[in-house]
Each structure stands twice: as structure tokens, then as C-alpha cells.
Amino acid sequence: MPSITSWTRLEPRTRNAEMRTSVQARIYDPLWMLARQWQVGEFQGEDTGTPVMARLRAEVARLTRYFPGPIAPNTRATAREYDAKSTPLETLVERERVRPQANQPAAKSEKLRLAVDAGIHFLRLLDQQPIAPANRENYRNAFKRKFPFAALTAEERSTLDDDSRNFLDLMVSRAIDGRLLYSTLRATLRPDGGGTRGALPPDLQIAADEVAEVEKAAEIWLQWYETLFDEPNNIPAAWVPERMEYAFSVATRLSEGEQTLTAEEYYEGHLDWHVFNINAEVSMGAANDDAFTHITNTVIPAPVNFRGAPATRFWELEDAQVDFGAIPTGPADLPHLLLIEFANSFGNDWYVIPVELDVGSLCRTRSLVVTDTFGVSTLIRPNSESGAQHSAWRMFQLSHQRQTGLRPASNLFFLPPTLIKNIEGKPIEEVLFLRDETANMAWGLERLIESSIERPLNRLEASVAREEVSQSNSPAGGPTPNIPVYRLATQIPDYWVPLLPVQTDSVTRTVRLVRGAVLKPDGSQTTVKAQGRVLNPEPEAGLALYEEEIPREGIRVTRNFQYTRWLDGATHLWLGRRKQVGCGEGSSGLKFDTLES
Known part of the structure; x- marks a missing residue:
């Protein structure tokens, strides 16, 4: 049926556009407010004096x-x-050791780029000394002949990646090996035990009146080389x-x-x-x-004072960027409820x-x-x-x-004397420790290692490249019939290091994860050798991880360079490690007694 809908709306309007009196919020009956406070027991509260001195x-x-x-x-x-x-x-x-030690077996193929940069810096310091131009060029060539990069054997070259091998071939007979230069200059100018200072090698043929200038450049270079990185000093x-x-x-x-x-x-x-x-x-x-x-x-x-805290003045508004009342909480979410109550009720105490x-x-x-x-x-x-x-x-x-x-x-x-801000480089080594429930064991997976030219080397890409080269060099055979092939164990990439549980203490029944061996096609066992430092701890006591250190989610261990400036203005450059949560469980594909068609 037809109808007409109507209503009346009440709109309060001020009779005066001036808002000054309203904003003042005057109290016209303060005695009534005091009586109400007495009635509800607010006068029985504690002494709320404000601290003024401590x-x-x-x-x-x-x-x-x-x-x-x-x-x-x-x-x-x-x-x-x-x-x-x-x-x-x-x-x-x-901090850990960065510069290679001369007595280490792998020192010849470590830190090649650092060795080249150190040699170039020595020549740069030599050029800054007041030496005759003709003699300066002779000294440069003499140092290059005296401290060259040694050619590696075929076995040593096989351990290098392509970029490191090409870099070393380019620097042989062209640059000074800073590692060899340091060991010689330190033994000559800074002998251990405070012995007698020696003379520079005679085959450098340095003029007698310019020996002091060359030794000055060597002293400056030694100081630079020894303080370039923060490294442990016999601790x-x-x-x-x-x-x-x-x-x-x-x-x-x-x-x-x-x-x-x-x-x-x-x-x-x-x-x-x-x-x-x-x-x-x-x-x-x-x-x-x-x-x-x-x-x-x-x-x-x-x-x-903090953002979102109750304001102290009557007409002061809180910071709108933080709204404690908008925090989503449930009845059982006690930490959030405590946070809201603290911020709104006790934040100004x-x-x-x-x-x-x-x-x-x-x-x-x-x-x-x-x-x-x-x-x-x-x-x-x-x-x-x-x-x-x-x-x-x-x-x-x-x-x-x-x-x-x-x-x-x-x-x-x-x-604590700790850092507020530092600069971190990209990881030069990364190892994933993960659980393999299918194989009932743990693995240490080397994803990245530091190459000889101090660049991150992807172990997966390097393994695939070697496999392609091996297949291209293998003789091509005729067509083979589709006959199943029996395998004692599937092949595992060489950057997967097996970790097997071993009970090391019969009293406490402590279980550790130690490096295991893998089966070869002929039935023999071979130990997988890691190429990085994380899986090769120092000193060489073997890797024996506590079993609880590799949880189901795994862990990720990285090594990277860090740089900072300290209170005295000095800069510090060091190599450190981090441990983070891993990527979960993994599968190596390890199987035994299989037939492959």
C-alpha cells in the first residue's frame, strides 16, 4: 500500500561560533567532583608524589x-x-686467520688476489721513495724476478677452478707474490726473538746509497700487510x-x-x-x-617516553603511528594483553x-x-x-x-663493548646442515666455498661443469640395449658430506654426528673431503657435531667479511661466521640395491 516515510533529525548547533570557552573545559562545580572522588574511595590511594631528585x-x-x-x-x-x-x-x-701461512701445504693456491694486490701495493710504495728513475725500474723488475708466483704442478692445478687457474696463469712472471715477499721481508727486517736485523737479498742489486729508501718502503709495507685484517695473534x-x-x-x-x-x-x-x-x-x-x-x-x-604513550597534557594527542588499541589479540594472548595494559595504564610511571x-x-x-x-x-x-x-x-x-x-x-x-653498526659483505662460504629422514642420516652441504681468487664458488655449478667435461672426454660407444643396471648405492655429489650418528660416551650416552664414508660402485668406501673451512675445523681434530645442533629445520652457517669503525677512529676488517635457521629437511637421493634401466 502506498505510504509516505518521514522523520525528524535533531542537530545541536552552537549559538556562538567562538569556541574559546568550550576549549577551556572549565569546571563549574569542583566541590562536586571532589565529593565524587571521596565517594568512590579515590582519596584512599597511595602517595603519588613525582620523583624530583635521585x-x-x-x-x-x-x-x-x-x-x-x-x-x-x-x-x-x-x-x-x-x-x-x-x-x-x-x-x-x-676474527679468524685470513692471510695464508707460508708453512701450510695449500698456501701456494690460497689468496691469489690478495697476494697480487699486496705485491702491487709494495711497488706503489717503492715508487714513492726518492729513488733515481732508472734504478726504480730496475728494482721493480728485480723484485718481480725474486718473488714470482710459482707454477703449480698438474695435481695442484686440478684442484683449482677455471677462473683461479686462468688468473694464476696470467700473473705468473708478471706480478710479485705478496705472500713470498712478506715471509722474506719479515724474516730479514723483523726477525723473531728480537735478533739481529738482516740485509735485503743481494741478488736484488740495490745501490748502497738507496738501501735505506728501499727498507723504508719495506717497513711501511710490512706494517700495512700485518694490520690489513684483524686476525688472532697466537690465541x-x-x-x-x-x-x-x-x-x-x-x-x-x-x-x-x-x-x-x-x-x-x-x-x-x-x-x-x-x-x-x-x-x-x-x-x-x-x-x-x-x-x-x-x-x-x-x-x-x-x-x-615512547611512541604511543599516553600524553601528559589535556589537549595533546598521541603519536598516530603507534596505536596500541589496534593490536589484534585473543583472550589467551597474554603477552599482547600485558603490552597493551602496560602502555596505556602504566606507561607514564x-x-x-x-x-x-x-x-x-x-x-x-x-x-x-x-x-x-x-x-x-x-x-x-x-x-x-x-x-x-x-x-x-x-x-x-x-x-x-x-x-x-x-x-x-x-x-x-x-x-658491553659491542657494535651498533657494521658493514657485512656477501658470504664467501655457505654450508647447509640438514636432516635426511629417507636416508636416516644428516648431511653437510657445501653450497659456496671461497675460491683461490677469494670469490664465492658455487659447488653445484662446479660439479655440473666437471661432469659435462668428463662426459665430453669419455669415448662414445655404440648403442646399448635397454638392460637394467644394478647399483650397490646411488652416486652422491661430492659436495654432500655424510654425517653419521656415533655414541661417543657410553656413560652419558652422548651422540655426535661424525663424518662418514660413501660407497663407490666397486663396493669400496671413500671419505668425502670438504673444501671449505666450516667442515674442516681448526685444529684438525675431526668434525664431531652434537646431534641436537642439527634440528629438523636444519642450520645454515656462513662466513663473510665485516668492516666497522671503533671508538678511537680505527677501522677493523675481519672474517667471521654466522649460524641461522636452515631450509628444512632435504633428500640426497641415497638408495641401496637399486636397478636402473
Whole structure:
């Protein structure tokens, strides 16, 4: 049936366009508001005085000792001295040998590009010396003849990839081998044990009045070559091959005695205070170090502010980039609910007290007295000393290495000498450790290794290239009938290293993954040799991974160069390692007793 729909809408309108009075938000009956506060019991709350002054007494000690590697309990280790102002902790822990050693068997085919660049730099320094132009050219040729690149044997050439082989062929008799030059100049100008300084080789035919200039260039070059990379100087490595992570300890002395901090599982690439634990079961010889001082600071506490925090002023709006109310949470999502409640209800209850500390120092707070706006002074004690029900809970304190329930809380603040920003290069070596449930074993898969010219070499591409060359060189036979072929075991690529579980301790039943052998077509066994450093740990004690270190998702271990600048302005270049989550399970295709048509 026809109808007419109508309605009436009420629109409030101000009688005056001036909004000043409304914006002032005046209170016309403050007594009524006070009465309502009394009625609901708000006057029975706690004293809400604002802190206006804080007095802090503490003792601060700089780190004085460093020890690489794990330390067994009840051990007194001989640790080396450490100055946090000279070297960042990541560099000290991660660095490994870059320059090849002259006494190593593979030194002839390692770091070819570095050897060439070092030789070119020496010639560049030689040109900067006040030497006669005619003699300068003679000296250049003499050094090239004296320190050439040695030609490799056929067996040594077979171990090189095509790019490295071509590079070496190009540099033979054309460039100076910086590795050979360094070993000769160091033995001559810087003999071990502070012996008598020798003379340059006579076959260089350097004029007597220009020997000083050539030796000056050699000294500058030696200093450059020895400080080009941060490398360990006759100290053990912090890398633990059986765990694929770093382990180390640092120590200092406070008034109560030696304090040792241990990091047993460091592999992320960035150190922070929570990586360390207090290790009271070892000693590193820091008990007599003179390292700590007492400080007393009287400061004004400042409120902590963060994005999205409740604004303090009436008409001030919060940062719109952070909306804690828009966080999607469920009834059982307690961490998110706690975060929202903290930010909205208690976010303006936190204050910060500025305390200046040197990087690489350990601080123990002795007392903290806070005075509020009512003139009341309160002694703030650590939560562990409050005697409350949850006094054992702590978030921002260092934990003990082994929790026994008998040790008190540490009440220590550690400011580690770590990096904020550094430049990382692309991986020069990459190894995947994965589980193969079909073959019931684990594998170490070398995806990338460092070639002789210091470039990442893809093992898969190199294996395919060798297979193509082998097939092209094999004689072509006539047509073969379609007869099944029996194989004792399928062929596995040479960059797949088998890892077999072995029980190494009958008492604890510890299982480790050790390098195994693969079957050849004739039934014999051969050990797969890795070409990188990750699967060839130093010292040569064999690879014996703990079984739990390779989970179902696998792990990925890489090596790459890193570069940074430290507090004193000095730059540091070192080679370190990383461990990350892998790519899941894998399949090698390993089968036994198969017929292939």
C-alpha cells in the first residue's frame, strides 16, 4: 500500500561560533567532583608524589680479561688482557686467520688476489721513495724476478677452478707474490726473538746509497700487510666446531672480588648484555686487577617516553603511528594483553636516571635514594632483596651460568663493548646442515666455498661443469640395449658430506654426528673431503657435531667479511661466521640395491 516515510533529525548547533570557552573545559562545580572522588574511595590511594631528585651510589669496573672458548667448571684459566677501547668485542671473538701461512701445504693456491694486490701495493710504495728513475725500474723488475708466483704442478692445478687457474696463469712472471715477499721481508727486517736485523737479498742489486729508501718502503709495507685484517695473534679460536657457535668469557674485579661473564652460545652476529651469564665457578686471574671506581650521582629523573604513550597534557594527542588499541589479540594472548595494559595504564610511571658509563664496563648499584615532590626520600632496593612473593623474578639482570637456587641475584648492569653498526659483505662460504629422514642420516652441504681468487664458488655449478667435461672426454660407444643396471648405492655429489650418528660416551650416552664414508660402485668406501673451512675445523681434530645442533629445520652457517669503525677512529676488517635457521629437511637421493634401466 502506498505510504509516505518521514522523520525528524535533531542537530545541536552552537549559538556562538567562538569556541574559546568550550576549549577551556572549565569546571563549574569542583566541590562536586571532589565529593565524587571521596565517594568512590579515590582519596584512599597511595602517595603519588613525582620523583624530583635521585642519588645513586655505585661502583664501576672496566673489563680487563678475555678468554676464548668454553671453560670447564672449577677451572682457573689463564686469560689475556683486554682493553675495550681498542677493539670491539665482536671483532675479538669472531676474527679468524685470513692471510695464508707460508708453512701450510695449500698456501701456494690460497689468496691469489690478495697476494697480487699486496705485491702491487709494495711497488706503489717503492715508487714513492726518492729513488733515481732508472734504478726504480730496475728494482721493480728485480723484485718481480725474486718473488714470482710459482707454477703449480698438474695435481695442484686440478684442484683449482677455471677462473683461479686462468688468473694464476696470467700473473705468473708478471706480478710479485705478496705472500713470498712478506715471509722474506719479515724474516730479514723483523726477525723473531728480537735478533739481529738482516740485509735485503743481494741478488736484488740495490745501490748502497738507496738501501735505506728501499727498507723504508719495506717497513711501511710490512706494517700495512700485518694490520690489513684483524686476525688472532697466537690465541685459540672462540669458535666451537662441535656446536657451530662461539663461546668466550670476559672478567673484571669489583669490591666483592672477581666477576666473570660467560657467553656460551653466540652466533647471531650482534652481541648484547643478555647473551652473557655470571659464571662464579671459574677464575680468569682478574682478582688483583685495579679496575673499579666508586661513583655518586645526584640527578633529576626524567619520565620515559615512547611512541604511543599516553600524553601528559589535556589537549595533546598521541603519536598516530603507534596505536596500541589496534593490536589484534585473543583472550589467551597474554603477552599482547600485558603490552597493551602496560602502555596505556602504566606507561607514564617509568623514569630514567642518566648515568654515564664507559663502554665495556660493569656496574653494581650500591644504593638509590629517590626524593619526591612531597619531600619524602625512599631507598629503592633491588627486587631480589624486597622479600616479596615474586622477588626472584627479574628481566633486566644478568642470570647465573647454572641456576642452583642458592645464589642471590646479581644486581649488575653490563654495558658491553659491542657494535651498533657494521658493514657485512656477501658470504664467501655457505654450508647447509640438514636432516635426511629417507636416508636416516644428516648431511653437510657445501653450497659456496671461497675460491683461490677469494670469490664465492658455487659447488653445484662446479660439479655440473666437471661432469659435462668428463662426459665430453669419455669415448662414445655404440648403442646399448635397454638392460637394467644394478647399483650397490646411488652416486652422491661430492659436495654432500655424510654425517653419521656415533655414541661417543657410553656413560652419558652422548651422540655426535661424525663424518662418514660413501660407497663407490666397486663396493669400496671413500671419505668425502670438504673444501671449505666450516667442515674442516681448526685444529684438525675431526668434525664431531652434537646431534641436537642439527634440528629438523636444519642450520645454515656462513662466513663473510665485516668492516666497522671503533671508538678511537680505527677501522677493523675481519672474517667471521654466522649460524641461522636452515631450509628444512632435504633428500640426497641415497638408495641401496637399486636397478636402473
